[in-house]
Amino acid sequence: MPVKAELTGYLDSDYKIVLRDLRQEYQVRTKDGDGREAFVAIESFSLDVRGGEFVSIVGPSGCGKSTLLDILAGLSKATSGNIIIDGNEVTGPALDRGIVMQGYALFPWRTVRKNVEFGLEMKGLGPAERRDISTRYIELVNLSGFEDRYPHELSGGMKQRVAIARALAYDPAVLLMDEPFAAVDAQTRETLQDELMRIWEKTRKTIVFVTHSIDEAILLADRVVVMSPNPGRIRAVVDIELPRPRTNQDMRVSRDFAEVRQTVWENLQEEGASGVPEIFPGPRIPAAFAGKLAVADTRLAASS
Numbered sequence: 321m322p323v324k325a326e327l328t329g330y331l332d333s334d335y336k337i338v339l340r341d342l343r344q345e346y347q348v349r350t351k352d353g354d355g356r357e358a359f360v361a362i363e364s365f366s367l368d369v370r371g372g373e374f375v376s377i378v379g380p381s382g383c384g385k386s387t388l389l390d391i392l393a394g395l396s397k398a399t400s401g402n403i404i405i406d407g408n409e410v411t412g413p414a415l416d417r418g419i420v421m422q423g424y425a426l427f428p429w430r431t432v433r434k435n436v437e438f439g440l441e442m443k444g445l446g447p448a449e450r451r452d453i454s455t456r457y458i459e460l461v462n463l464s465g466f467e468d469r470y471p472h473e474l475s476g477g478m479k480q481r482v483a484i485a486r487a488l489a490y491d492p493a494v495l496l497m498d499e500p501f502a503a504v505d506a507q508t509r510e511t512l513q514d515e516l517m518r519i520w521e522k523t524r525k526t527i528v529f530v531t532h533s534i535d536e537a538i539l540l541a542d543r544v545v546v547m548s549p550n551p552g553r554i555r556a557v558v559d560i561e562l563p564r565p566r567t568n569q570d571m572r573v574s575r576d577f578a579e580v581r582q583t584v585w586e587n588l589q590e591e592g593a594s595g596v597p598e599i600f601p602g603p604r605i606p607a608a609f610a611g612k613l614a615v616a617d618t619r620l621a622a623s624s
């Protein structure tokens with residue numbers, strides 16, 4: 321679809337994704353329950369993402385992260401604003417965007433190989449080519465030997481690897497990931513993060529990654545977009561200049577990582593933030609203590 325005249329300037333740039341002034345309103349019931357009113361979930365959201373860039377979006381629950389990713393995926397339509405990918409306005413879902421969500425969303429009746437080949441079938445590729453490509457991506461996510469297993473025969477971490485292979489196999493222009501590792505245990509999560517970084521180094525896909533974990537956001541990204549809620553807006557964009565390749569193990573003892581973590585924390589805690597980001601399991605921590613805990617955590621990370 322042709323893009324609006326005032327946006328054509330961006331077509332010459334090397335930006336893969338251009339988001340301009342996005343706003344998403346939902347119609348919700350009024351407090352008295354009698355009427356309907358507009359609730360603004362996202363407002364004035366503008367961001368440019370370069371080709372091959374890894375951008376994380378972090379913010380407290382309810383700040384509009386999933387809403388944003390749904391709009392980018394074309395699963396819901398923004399109330400106003402523009403989303404341009406590779407010079408084309410996004411008007412609905414398409415194979416130029418691979419999506420990896422929290423709940424794996426694999427087809428239970430298909431084997432690993434058949435799941436990975438799904439997008440290739442949609443693209444109309446023949447069986448031999450599909451087999452070649454699926455073999456390559458199954459290898460990339462370390463699942464060789466499991467091609468004929470069904471999803472119920474796999475662990476959570478393995479299912480998420482299949483979801484990543486399936487999204488990458490049909491070679492989308494961008495990969496959209498919404499809390500993809502939230503459903504797996506902590507150790508598997510670290511393994512999957514390390515694997516995703518290795519895969520990204522190899523494929524250099526443009527990735528937009530939504531998470532509520534500050535550590536995960538920083539570890540993976542070139543830039544971290546910090547959102548604030550009510551309505552969801554960009555509070556800050558933090559450049560992550562930590563050397564690559566990165567691993568969880570290296571970052572745990574990195575003083576620079578601890579410093580960046582503190583910067584992101586401070587941005588999340590700035591005046592006006594409601595609530596505390598859900599990076600602590602268990603009970604929520606009152607905002608007044610959160611900053612102190614962040615400092616303590618940072619010191620811990622730096623000295624360990």
Ligand code: ADP
Nearest residue numbers: 346347348361380381382383384385386387388
């Ligand atoms: P996050 O992913 O950051 O947790 P969401 O994008 O899920 O946040 O939600 C942002 C805000 O929009 C929340 O306040 C949520 O309650 C509201 N919201 C999301 N979807 C709908 C909907 N379909 N109708 C009404 N409100 C919604």
